Ligand SMILES: [Mg+2]
């Protein structure tokens with residue numbers, strides 16, 4: 001009997017792991033860790049599941065950064081993660097721009113499919129964390145549990161409303177990667193996937209008007 005394929009954890013980069021810069025992360029000096037990320041990846045690593053980065057880096061196609069620079073940023077990022085007790089199995093990036101119509105640029109799920117093929121991953125048993133709707137779409141296309149975080153571009157509340165009104169199973173919203181990690185760990189423990197975390201609900205009860213609260 002073939003060994004059952006394992007699930008994996010897929011993390012978007014900009015806006016999940018590091019600050020999303022409107023002018024893009026073009027050098028290691030511009031790579032700014034978001035709070036709690038190293039601890040979160042260390043906790044996720046303890047699940048024993050493979051962890052992948054999947055990131056759109058059209059700056060390569062646009063000539064804003066050399067491909068080797070992006071690879072160097074990923075090598076340094078992974079070294080820092082490992083020094084903090086975590087691991088990343090591979091950092092996948094799409095170097096293309098929108099007009100190139102590739103299969104890897106999210107919202108297309110090409111990078112997820114590639115990892116599934118290369119590492120024998122069952123995507124339907126996998127988790128994805130992203131700050132953009134295109135991340136969520138990529139996950140939905142291949143059946144991962146998909147978590148939208150409010151860091152980076154996730155501060156756009158339209159996306160949160162969109163997610164919450166879809167009421168699809170295995171979609172959730174969390175404050176940041178630490179909060180998403182709690183969500184993933186509880187789902188791996190056999191709990192039903194939460195749609196929102198207590199931290200997110202508290203944050204929104206404080207920040208939203210009564211009108212907006214009815215969305216939640
Ligand atoms: Mg992002």
Ligand SMILES: [Zn+2]
Pocket residue numbers: 094095096102103104105
């Ligand atoms: Zn691509």
